Amino acid sequence: MSNVSSTTVGIEDPWTGSKADVARIVGVMDGFEGEDSMESLIPALHHVQEHFGYVPEAAAQLISERWSIPVTDIFAVLTFYADFRLEPQGRNILWVCEGAACYFMGGTDLAHVAQRELGVEYNETTQDGEWTLRRADFCFGACQLAPLIELNHTIHGPLTTDQLLHMIHNQPAHGSHE
Amino acid sequence: MGTVSASSGGRLEAVLEPQVPLIWVSADSGALAAGAADTLREVERVVAQQGWNAQVRKTGAFGTTWLEPVVDVHVPGRPRITYGHVTADKVEGLLRSCIGGENPRADLAFANHGDAEYAGIPTLDSTDWWRLQRRVLLARCGYVNPESLADYVGSGGYTAFTKSLLEMTPDEVIAEVKAANVRGRGGAGFPAGIKWESARSERNFPKFVISNSHEGEPNVFKDRRLMEGDPHGMLEGLMIATYAVGSEAAYVYIGSEYPLALQRMQHAVDDLKAVGLLGRDILGTGMNLKVKVVPGAGAYISGEASAAIYGLQGQRGMPRTKPPRSAEAGLWGRPTVVNNTETLANVPHIIANGSGWYSQVGTELSTGTKLFSLAGDVEHVCLAELEMGCTLRDLIYTTAGGMREGAPFRSILAGGISGGALPERTLDLTNEFGKLESEGSMMGSGGYIVYDEGTCMVDLAFYCTRFNRDESCGKCVPCRIGTASQLAMLQRIMDGAGTERDIDRLIESSDDIIAYSLCGLGQAAPVPILSILKHYQDEVREHVLEKKCRAGVCSMKFARPTSNGVRAGDAKDDGAGFIRARTPSPLPVLTSR
Numbered sequence: 148m149s150n151v152s153s154t155t156v157g158i159e160d161p162w163t164g165s166k167a168d169v170a171r172i173v174g175v176m177d178g179f180e181g182e183d184s185m186e187s188l189i190p191a192l193h194h195v196q197e198h199f200g201y202v203p204e205a206a207a208q209l210i211s212e213r214w215s216i217p218v219t220d221i222f223a224v225l226t227f228y229a230d231f232r233l234e235p236q237g238r239n240i241l242w243v244c245e246g247a248a249c250y251f252m253g254g255t256d257l258a259h260v261a262q263r264e265l266g267v268e269y270n271e272t273t274q275d276g277e278w279t280l281r282r283a284d285f286c287f288g289a290c291q292l293a294p295l296i297e298l299n300h301t302i303h304g305p306l307t308t309d310q311l312l313h314m315i316h317n318q319p320a321h322g323s324h325e
Numbered sequence: 326m327g328t329v330s331a332s333s334g335g336r337l338e339a340v341l342e343p344q345v346p347l348i349w350v351s352a353d354s355g356a357l358a359a360g361a362a363d364t365l366r367e368v369e370r371v372v373a374q375q376g377w378n379a380q381v382r383k384t385g386a387f388g389t390t391w392l393e394p395v396v397d398v399h400v401p402g403r404p405r406i407t408y409g410h411v412t413a414d415k416v417e418g419l420l421r422s423c424i425g426g427e428n429p430r431a432d433l434a435f436a437n438h439g440d441a442e443y444a445g446i447p448t449l450d451s452t453d454w455w456r457l458q459r460r461v462l463l464a465r466c467g468y469v470n471p472e473s474l475a476d477y478v479g480s481g482g483y484t485a486f487t488k489s490l491l492e493m494t495p496d497e498v499i500a501e502v503k504a505a506n507v508r509g510r511g512g513a514g515f516p517a518g519i520k521w522e523s524a525r526s527e528r529n530f531p532k533f534v535i536s537n538s539h540e541g542e543p544n545v546f547k548d549r550r551l552m553e554g555d556p557h558g559m560l561e562g563l564m565i566a567t568y569a570v571g572s573e574a575a576y577v578y579i580g581s582e583y584p585l586a587l588q589r590m591q592h593a594v595d596d597l598k599a600v601g602l603l604g605r606d607i608l609g610t611g612m613n614l615k616v617k618v619v620p621g622a623g624a625y626i627s628g629e630a631s632a633a634i635y636g637l638q639g640q641r642g643m644p645r646t647k648p649p650r651s652a653e654a655g656l657w658g659r660p661t662v663v664n665n666t667e668t669l670a671n672v673p674h675i676i677a678n679g680s681g682w683y684s685q686v687g688t689e690l691s692t693g694t695k696l697f698s699l700a701g702d703v704e705h706v707c708l709a710e711l712e713m714g715c716t717l718r719d720l721i722y723t724t725a726g727g728m729r730e731g732a733p734f735r736s737i738l739a740g741g742i743s744g745g746a747l748p749e750r751t752l753d754l755t756n757e758f759g760k761l762e763s764e765g766s767m768m769g770s771g772g773y774i775v776y777d778e779g780t781c782m783v784d785l786a787f788y789c790t791r792f793n794r795d796e797s798c799g800k801c802v803p804c805r806i807g808t809a810s811q812l813a814m815l816q817r818i819m820d821g822a823g824t825e826r827d828i829d830r831l832i833e834s835s836d837d838i839i840a841y842s843l844c845g846l847g848q849a850a851p852v853p854i855l856s857i858l859k860h861y862q863d864e865v866r867e868h869v870l871e872k873k874c875r876a877g878v879c880s881m882k883f884a885r886p887t888s889n890g891v892r893a894g895d896a897k898d899d900g901a902g903f904i905r906a907r908t909p910s911p912l913p914v915l916t917s918r
Contacts, residue, residue, distance in 0.1 A: 188639035193581065193622070216639075220640070227643075227798075228622030228642075229623035229624060231622060247543045247544045247701075247741070248774055251776060252701075285542075285625070286545060286546055286549070288354045290390070290544055290546065290701075293700070
């Protein structure tokens with residue numbers, strides 16, 4: 148499909164720095180009015196990421212200035228917690244569950260197939276910006292469906308490698324980014 | 326709706342005769358993953374289309390996860406019946422038969438909730454999944470709408486909170502919880518009453534109470550389901566705790582991978598605010614309370630109490646040295662009680678029924694019931710609640726229905742990734758605090774995974790160690806570097822390049838990691854390795870001496886090397902994990918999720 152990419156060629160950046168983008172960040176912060184700003188930091192970063200798919204550096208700067216939190220402290224959080232991404236993500240997000248049941252029940256085969264087919268390792272995005280592959284070693288809470296994957300917030304399982312290939316091939320191009 | 330009669334051992338007395346047909350659709354996260362949203366839509370469509378005078382309700386966390394999507398139908402004059410695998414395409418046929426017609430569809434039924442077999446459908450009490458259960462915390466799950474405060478109050482909810490507030494002093498509440506000896510359900514087993522007492526005795530204000538609902542571990546889904554199925558059950562316990570310790574602000578810290586639990590918990594908090602059970606001057610007593618529902622951000626370590634506190638403070642979740650304990654200096658340096666979700670959910674039952682009743686349940690040193698999430702190679706992946714003191718065999722061969730397709734048992738990973746793998750001969754050990762430790766494991770949070778003979782125990786050790794390496798916060802060197810080098814040793818053994826010296830080194834380094842790590846993650850990180858070397862050393866030695874993997878797992882993976890000759894599925898673990906961990910990356914390998 149596409150080759151490994153260490154750059155972000157082909158990945159559309161949802162953050163343009165427009166007035167509307169800035170207003171969105173400000174709007175997120177306004178939603179926490181009256182609350183302690185440090186206690187609001189992680190929830191606010193989640194809101195930012197929910198919209199842009201990642202946390203743009205400019206957003207971190209903006210939060211830093213308005214809430215008087217050193218930007219290093221914000222990056223300390225962004226780089227510690229696995230949820231946060233610092234680069235634009237693919238249009239389709241494919242999680243392969245490697246929980247302690249899925250891993251032993253065929254999850255690694257699914258991972259292998261996904262990596263080979265998309266030509267990326269975990270936490271990488273295909274060069275055309277279509278796919279980001281991630282490993283889930285937390286719990287989707289649906290172990291009865293092992294081995295499972297989550298594609299764009301929908302869980303599918305139990306899944307064979309053929310079924311996964313079929314899903315990858317039949318995902319409409321330029322699928323909506325969630 | 327009836328009341329929860331916990332002392333009667335179980336079922337909500339809501340199984341009263343309904344006036345019109347009731348259709349319950351289980352809609353927690355696991356059920357939704359299995360297609361319950363489509364099922365619910367279809368049920369609503371069919372009911373509207375047929376013009377039946379019937380009620381459709383949402384519920385959750387009944388526990389029959391292997392049957393999801395699950396639908397219950399309760400027609401007046403007949404017992405309530407639970408149906409399994411009711412995907413949207415089966416809805417119309419099912420409802421037309423049992424509501425439109427007189428056929429209760431025994432072919433799709435799991436059990437009936439009445440006292441006798443009905444139309445060939447067995448009673449719930451007679452099913453293996455149900456018969457050993459003692460439902461206290463889960464009593465409402467499956468019988469109430471988790472998004473309805475009225476359902477909770479209508480089934481006796483918030484009577485324990487009002488009793489505490491209006492009839493008991495905080496010291497009396499603490500005395501009751503201490504007498505019940507309810508111990509922490511997150512894994513450590515510390516008595517909740519003692520935490521409360523020490524936080525109460527501090528002369529440092531304000532004080533805080535945190536529900537540690539950051540479960541975060543693979544295959545542990547009991548707190549998640551509890552919050553999705555009965556959010557008020559835990560909230561009531563949290564509110565009683567704040568009254569007991571004298572706190573006006575409480576937090577529910579939930580892992581970000583639990584969006585539905587976050588949503589339902591926030592919904593429950595909003596409902597309580599709307600009726601004045603949260604806010605200022607609650608019930609005219611002068612008590613003020615604010616509850617904040619806060620998401621984590623994807624770090625397993627955030628389940629450790631001090632790491633959870635740093636997370637709530639908007640900081641990196643790295644555990645700190647103790648003392649001081651959280652009860653002395655916790656959130657923002659103030660006295661803070663941190664209790665697990667399940668621990669708090671026990672509290673209303675203790676206050677309502679008395680510590681005398683509570684301490685009769687379970688065993689002498691481990692009172693009460695325990696929630697278990699059972700997954701892996703079993704017939705019935707499920708959520709269940711049994712009295713403390715049940716055996717591992719009970720859980721596997723009765724509650725979970727035995728091994729999948731009768732496959733031979735190989736191991737049970739008890740206590741999750743922080744626990745240890747146990748063999749067949751230990752299955753008569755009881756689930757209590759301190760019991761499984763005799764064989765190198767623990768009950769932990771009650772998330773158990775069962776493995777059949779297709780599982781390689783070295784691979785299991787590798788899996789657990791990789792998890793701990795990835796989730797180590799990196800603060801303590803023995804944990805950060807130790808887990809990485811252990812992983813390299815295990816990789817060598819799986820590669821067929823291991824030596825006996827590797828086995829010795831695994832044991833030595835485990836001792837060091839346990840001795841010199843600050844928090845529970847580091848101290849428990851080598852436990853899976855040690856338990857596997859204790860119980861399955863012959864299998865590990867086969868890898869080393871005979872270059873043989875009896876499960877055929879290690880050699881199979883080699884048969885298909887990737888382009889750089891590394892084991893598929895984990896290309897970065899090429900035996901140099903701790904060096905890789907230092908290479909620049911947009912996100913550190915330590916949090917590579």
